[in-house]
Amino acid sequence: MAHGPQPGLTRWLYTTNHKDIGSMYLWFSFAMFLLGGCMALIIRAELFQPGLQIVQPEFFNQMTTLHGLIMVFGAVMPAFVGLANWMIPLMVGAPDMALPRMNNWSFWILPFAFSMLLSTLFMSGGAPNFGWTFYAPLSTEYAPPSVTFFIFSIHIMGASSIMGAINIIATILNMRAPGMTLMKMPLFVWTWLITAYLLIAVMPVLAGVVTMMLMDIHFGTSFFSAAGGGDPVLFQHVFWFFGHPEVYIMILPAFGIVSMIIPTFARKPLFGYSSMVYATASIAFLSFIVWAHHMFTVGMPVAGELFFMYATMLIAVPTGVKVFNWVTTMFRGSMTFETPMLFSIAFVILFTIGGFSGLMLAIAPADFQYHDTYFVVAHFHYVLVPGAIFSITAAVYYWLPKWCGNMYNEAMGKLHFWLAFIGLNLTFFPMHFVGLAGMPRRIPDYALQFADFNQIASIGAFLFGAAQLVFLFNVIRTVRGGKKATDKVWESAHGLEWSIASPAPYHTFSIPPKVS
Amino acid sequence: MLMGLKRLFAPLVFPVLAPLAQAQEAERWGVNMPQGVTEVSHAIYDLHMLIFWICVVIGIAVFGVMFYSMWAHRKSRGHKAVQFHESTLVELAWTIVPILILFGMAIPATKTLYDMYDTGEADLDIMITGYQWKWKYDHLGTDVSYFSNLATPLTQINNALPKTANYLLEVDEPLVVPTNKKIRFLITANDVIHAWWVPALAVKKDAIPGFINESWTRIDEPGIYRGQCAELCGKDHGFMPIVVKAVPEPEYDAWLSERAIVAAKAAELTGKTFSFDELVEEGGEVYNRTCAACHQANGEGVPGTFPSIAGSKVATGPLEKHMDIVINGSTTNPAMQAFGPQLSEVQLAAVITYQRNAFGNNMGDTVQPIDILNFKNK
Numbered sequence: 001m002a003h004g005p006q007p008g009l010t011r012w013l014y015t016t017n018h019k020d021i022g023s024m025y026l027w028f029s030f031a032m033f034l035l036g037g038c039m040a041l042i043i044r045a046e047l048f049q050p051g052l053q054i055v056q057p058e059f060f061n062q063m064t065t066l067h068g069l070i071m072v073f074g075a076v077m078p079a080f081v082g083l084a085n086w087m088i089p090l091m092v093g094a095p096d097m098a099l100p101r102m103n104n105w106s107f108w109i110l111p112f113a114f115s116m117l118l119s120t121l122f123m124s125g126g127a128p129n130f131g132w133t134f135y136a137p138l139s140t141e142y143a144p145p146s147v148t149f150f151i152f153s154i155h156i157m158g159a160s161s162i163m164g165a166i167n168i169i170a171t172i173l174n175m176r177a178p179g180m181t182l183m184k185m186p187l188f189v190w191t192w193l194i195t196a197y198l199l200i201a202v203m204p205v206l207a208g209v210v211t212m213m214l215m216d217i218h219f220g221t222s223f224f225s226a227a228g229g230g231d232p233v234l235f236q237h238v239f240w241f242f243g244h245p246e247v248y249i250m251i252l253p254a255f256g257i258v259s260m261i262i263p264t265f266a267r268k269p270l271f272g273y274s275s276m277v278y279a280t281a282s283i284a285f286l287s288f289i290v291w292a293h294h295m296f297t298v299g300m301p302v303a304g305e306l307f308f309m310y311a312t313m314l315i316a317v318p319t320g321v322k323v324f325n326w327v328t329t330m331f332r333g334s335m336t337f338e339t340p341m342l343f344s345i346a347f348v349i350l351f352t353i354g355g356f357s358g359l360m361l362a363i364a365p366a367d368f369q370y371h372d373t374y375f376v377v378a379h380f381h382y383v384l385v386p387g388a389i390f391s392i393t394a395a396v397y398y399w400l401p402k403w404c405g406n407m408y409n410e411a412m413g414k415l416h417f418w419l420a421f422i423g424l425n426l427t428f429f430p431m432h433f434v435g436l437a438g439m440p441r442r443i444p445d446y447a448l449q450f451a452d453f454n455q456i457a458s459i460g461a462f463l464f465g466a467a468q469l470v471f472l473f474n475v476i477r478t479v480r481g482g483k484k485a486t487d488k489v490w491e492s493a494h495g496l497e498w499s500i501a502s503p504a505p506y507h508t509f510s511i512p513p514k515v516s
Numbered sequence: 517m518l519m520g521l522k523r524l525f526a527p528l529v530f531p532v533l534a535p536l537a538q539a540q541e542a543e544r545w546g547v548n549m550p551q552g553v554t555e556v557s558h559a560i561y562d563l564h565m566l567i568f569w570i571c572v573v574i575g576i577a578v579f580g581v582m583f584y585s586m587w588a589h590r591k592s593r594g595h596k597a598v599q600f601h602e603s604t605l606v607e608l609a610w611t612i613v614p615i616l617i618l619f620g621m622a623i624p625a626t627k628t629l630y631d632m633y634d635t636g637e638a639d640l641d642i643m644i645t646g647y648q649w650k651w652k653y654d655h656l657g658t659d660v661s662y663f664s665n666l667a668t669p670l671t672q673i674n675n676a677l678p679k680t681a682n683y684l685l686e687v688d689e690p691l692v693v694p695t696n697k698k699i700r701f702l703i704t705a706n707d708v709i710h711a712w713w714v715p716a717l718a719v720k721k722d723a724i725p726g727f728i729n730e731s732w733t734r735i736d737e738p739g740i741y742r743g744q745c746a747e748l749c750g751k752d753h754g755f756m757p758i759v760v761k762a763v764p765e766p767e768y769d770a771w772l773s774e775r776a777i778v779a780a781k782a783a784e785l786t787g788k789t790f791s792f793d794e795l796v797e798e799g800g801e802v803y804n805r806t807c808a809a810c811h812q813a814n815g816e817g818v819p820g821t822f823p824s825i826a827g828s829k830v831a832t833g834p835l836e837k838h839m840d841i842v843i844n845g846s847t848t849n850p851a852m853q854a855f856g857p858q859l860s861e862v863q864l865a866a867v868i869t870y871q872r873n874a875f876g877n878n879m880g881d882t883v884q885p886i887d888i889l890n891f892k893n894k
Contacts, residue, residue: 050683051675057751058818124820131748137725138708138750141850142648144821226726232709233724267591269601297711297746298722299729302633306626313618317611324610327582334597335590345586349579356571363621365628366564368720369549372711372746437546438715440746443754445673447684449546 004506013108016100018085019504021107023403025082026396028110030472032074033389035118037465039067044427044461047454052445060444061129062121068132072250073157074114076388080253081106081164083395084192086403088168090497090504091186093177093513098170106163113156120146131442133243136224136235140216147217151210158203165199168192177496179515183274186495190277191256194284198245198252201288205242209235233298240291248287250384251351252280254391255322258344260495261398262326265341266333267492272325279318279325286315296367305364312362316355323352338490339413343394346421347386354382357432372442375435381428393420393471400478401485405503408478412470419467426460550715553737553762557718559628567621574617632718635730638700642693646703646710646723646745647853649752649809653691656702660775663858664689665805666755670813673755685742688805690759694768695735703729707850708750714743714760722747735762750851752809786861786885792869795882799870802863807871810851815875822851826875835868835881839891842868856892861885 005011005020015021042063046054055063085103089096097103120127125144128134139147172193176185185193212235215221222228224235255276263270270276292300292308300308326348335341357379361367370376393416401407430453435441439450446454485502496515500508551561589595643654647663654661667686671677680686693699703712705723712731713720721731735741743758763771790798804813810822817824825831830838842864845854855864865883872879 050679052673053675057754058821061748061751061753126820129751135709135748137850138748142708142750226724232726266589267597268599271601272603272607273601275607297720298724299727302629305629305633309625309629310622313622316618317614320614321607321611323578327578327585328606329601330582331585331589332595332598332600333585333589334595335586336592337586337590345582348582352575352578356575359571360564360567363563363567363625365560365625365632366567368632369560369564369715369718371720372713433545433547436549438550438743440713440744440754442748443744445684445754448679448681452545 014104016096016104017506018089018097018100018103019403019506021097021103022082022084022086024107025078025085028107029075029077029079029082032070032078032114034468034472036067036070036075037468039063039070041461041465043067044458046444047446048458049455050446050448050451055444057444058126058129061131061442062127064442065128065131065134066117066121069117069128070114071384072132072246073154074110076250076384076392077161078110079392080192080195080250080388081161081168083188083253083257083392083399084164084168087399087497088171088189088192089175090402090500090508091189091495092172092175092180093496093509093515094171094175095507095509097167098175099167102163103167106160106167109156109160113153113160116149116156117153120144120149123149133239134213135239136213136216136232140213140224143217148214151214154210155207158207161199162203165196165203168196169200172196177509177512177515183277184515186256187259187270187273187276188253188256191252191259191280194280195249195252198249198284198287202242202245202249205238206246209238209242212238233295236295236298237292240294241288243294244291245284245287247380247383248283250388252284254347254351254388255280257391257395257398258326258347261340261344261394262329262348264398264490264493265338265344266330266335268329268333269494270325271328271331272321275321276325279321282318283315286311286318290315293362293364293367296364297371309362309364313359316359316362319355323348323355336491338397339408339410339417340394340398342414342417343390343397346417347390347394350382350386350390350424354379354387357382370435372440373435374431374439374441377441378428378431378435381431385424385428390420396475398490399497400475401489402497402500402502402504404479405485406478406482407485407489408474408482412474412477416467416470416474419470420464423460423462423464423467427457427464428460430454430456430460552716552718553735553739553741554717554733555736556628556632556733557716559631560718563624563628566624570617570621632731635700635732637698638732639697640694641700641702642691644691644701644703644712644723646705646707646712646749646756647858648707648750648851649745649756651691651712651756651758652706652858653689655772658772658776659779660772662689662775664691664759666752666757668755670804670808682742684755685744685757685759687757687759690740690761692761692763692768692771693735694765695738695762697765698732698734701731701733703731707853709747710745710749710756711747712743712758713746714741714758716741716743717760720746735760738762738764755809782860782862786889789884789886790862790865790882792873792882795866795869796873797866798862799866799868800874802859802867803870803874806855806859807867815871825871826877831871831877832879835872835883836891838868838872839864839883839888843888843892861888861892864888 046060123146127146128150130139172189212223216223222230224230224232259270259276290308290312293312361370361379397413434450434453439446487502488498496513549561549564641656643656645652651664664687667688668684672679703721703723705725710723711720712723717733719731719733721729739762741760745753745756811817811825815826830841843856846852862885865885865888868883
């Protein structure tokens with residue numbers, strides 16, 4: 001197996017190598033992260049002061065919609081798939097992913113999907129402007145003509161995700177090295193296995209709901225129109241049946257990542273490995289029976305409200321188990337605080353804060369006051385930014401030396417961390433206050449009493465944005481050169497990925513390793 | 517508790533603004549849910565604070581242990597790691613204890629939820645209909661029905677004039693209701709989904725086209741309570757506020773009969789013939805309130821989304837067609853509503869005359885209220 005990568009551009013076009021495809025996924029997702037971030041900055045710039053200064057409401061709505069879609073489908077999900085591509089074969093001792101050609105395809109359709117989505121910005125009537133949750137009939141009868149392109153791009157993203165998920169499941173179930181039993185798998189592999197099942201279960205539901213929209217718009221059906229015997233609320237039920245598992249798709253792999261990083265820097269094995277696996281599976285199961293907590297104000301019968309309230313509150317139990325396990329892993333360890341550990345600790349603290357506000361939102365009567373306010377915006381940004389984004393960032397710092405063979409600049413990594421940490425809290429913490437005080441979400445202009453906290457949030461957002469440039473610079477510098485990393489990289493790292501050379505050779509584990 | 521929080525946070529986040537007057541400060545740095553003026557809103561507030569403090573206590577315990585070990589169990593202090601990694605007993609404990617805490621939250625929450633759903637035995641019914649981008653209120657059992665539009669002028673939104681105190685939270689016609697009466701709201705929408713929300717009443721319910729939702733309130737204190745649409749409903753979602761004016765019952769009854777007199781007077785005007793200038797002047801006002809959100813103040817619309825009126829085929833074509841689209845709405849574009857039921861004959865005549873003679877259209881013709889009535893009856 002001496003042959004390496006092909007020279008030139010065709011290496012990337014034709015590659016079936018899990019490391020190449022993983023890198024492409026990661027770069028693509030980072031580009032989308034910056035793009036979606038710029039849209040967020042347009043939103044924050046407009047909200048810096050009351051009144052309309054920079055953009056008009058139509059364009060503002062396009063920005064909130066595209067920011068959400070790009071961050072969910074373009075940044076977070078592909079980043080996790082990229083990490084899975086790179087790390088799962090290395091962690092289970094497999095030579096590559098189980099279905100390498102499909103792997104190539106599932107990546108390469110993504111740029112087309114997002115080109116199509118972004119092209120809607122230049123169409124007559126503008127880009128989709130109905131929010132990333134695209135509630136009917138705003139997204140059907142009242143949508144701009146570009147909605148059809150939006151529907152097709154969602155179809156392509158869904159196909160990509162399903163193929164990625166099939167590949168991950170096939171790899172984990174069939175290609176583990178001898179001796180790597182399921183309950184010996186690293187937690188990142190476990191959480192991804194469960195996530196992949198969630199993806200296969202719900203992406204077809206998303207495809208179904210956008211297809212129903214397509215039929216309503218172009219073929220005269222009335223799934224979501226009461227005038228034709230349909231029901232706009234049906235849209236929300238179907239959407240959130242996809243949507244709630246979807247938010248766990250964006251957080252379960254994050255749980256896996258921090259469960260790998262914290263033990264390394266606490267120099268102590270993860271506390272409660274098996275309970276972590278069971279908790280992840282419980283969260284995944286519960287994610288299917290809580291969807292209507294996004295719709296407490298649509299006028300469900302009281303029995304429905306109660307069921308979804310109780311089920312949602314239950315999620316706090318396995319999630320709590322996870323947080324307690326992480327804290328106990330740190331307890332009586334021998335900790336050091338390199339950049340990946342800093343991001344992981346911030347993950348535990350800030351994700352827990354997001355969990356608290358999630359518990360508050362689960363209480364149906366109180367949700368009548370929180371629903372569709374900035375309190376919700378604060379909540380889900382607290383679970384997604386320090387949740388998904390921080391864990392991905394931690395993962396990149398943690399495994400980058402293995403990928404490229406060079407150590408990143410620790411001082412710059414810490415600078416990145418502190419800028420991001422302060423920026424994030426300045427941006428999203430005040431949103432709790434304005435939300436409780438009564439500011440609805442998705443508005444381009446607001447009443448005067450919300451002005452001061454919005455100003456702080458906007459300043460924080462630009463700080464957070466600037467922090468990502470430090471990250472980009474640090475990563476590029478590390479890829480191009482720097483202090484050579486050892487094979488083990490971290491003093492107390494455990495797992496098969498640390499048994500191979502740094503940088504990881506183009507082909508690894510051609511002969512399966514033995515796992516004791 | 518609320519004041520305590522404010523005192524805690526306000527100086528922390530922005531000490532520069534400290535010298536502001538105390539009252540203004542409270543308004544500006546609002547950090548918590550309002551307690552509101554109804555029994556339900558008080559119950560929700562108490563529930564909110566209960567969960568908040570439970571979360572604070574759990575947070576202090578969890579983060580306390582975490583920060584302690586980050587300080588004490590670090591390698592730089594020479595701490596050696598202790599290699600324990602499992603305890604079924606501990607896992608069981610931190611599964612069962614949270615479940616018990618959740619029970620403690622679920623019981624009061626269930627009770628409050630049942631109260632909120634009890635819409636029976638109401639003293640009066642009010643139908644609320646969401647439109648892009650205004651609210652319509654029907655006091656059922658009376659003839660009183662009116663639209664409630666944003667009253668903040670565009671000049672303030674576009675920063676040409678300074679913003680006044682109730683910027684974006686003021687309307688031309690507030691919803692008037694009596695105090696100490698159980699009011700049932702029947703909530704629906706004409707086009708897309710909206711949500712009617714007044715924080716002080718703790719009423720938030722989606723307004724869904726084709727379906728009618730119910731909610732209720734009983735307001736203890738007279739006053740003016742402000743809210744906003746809470747569900748993204750298109751371009752001007754941020755510009756359709758709600759104002760509820762709660763008055764003692766005698767005042768409410770007086771208001772109802774006054775509305776009836778005003779409505780009768782307005783109906784009389786249908787037979788009157790107006791001059792061109794009168795129609796254009798009145799039409800301009802109606803246009804800015806009703807049409808400008810989409811067609812823009814300059815009549816040029818938004819290319820690709822909202823058609824232009826300046827030089828349009830409709831506004832410079834046959835009068836019949838112009839009246840038809842304004843009164844019955846567009847058959848192809850649902851965003852163009854039917855304004856026949858929304859505006860009076862006088863207003864319709866005025867706004868059509870205005871559209872045909874403004875923005876350089878110069879058709880020179882006038883439409884009288886009686887023409888509108890005849891067209892409607894045809």
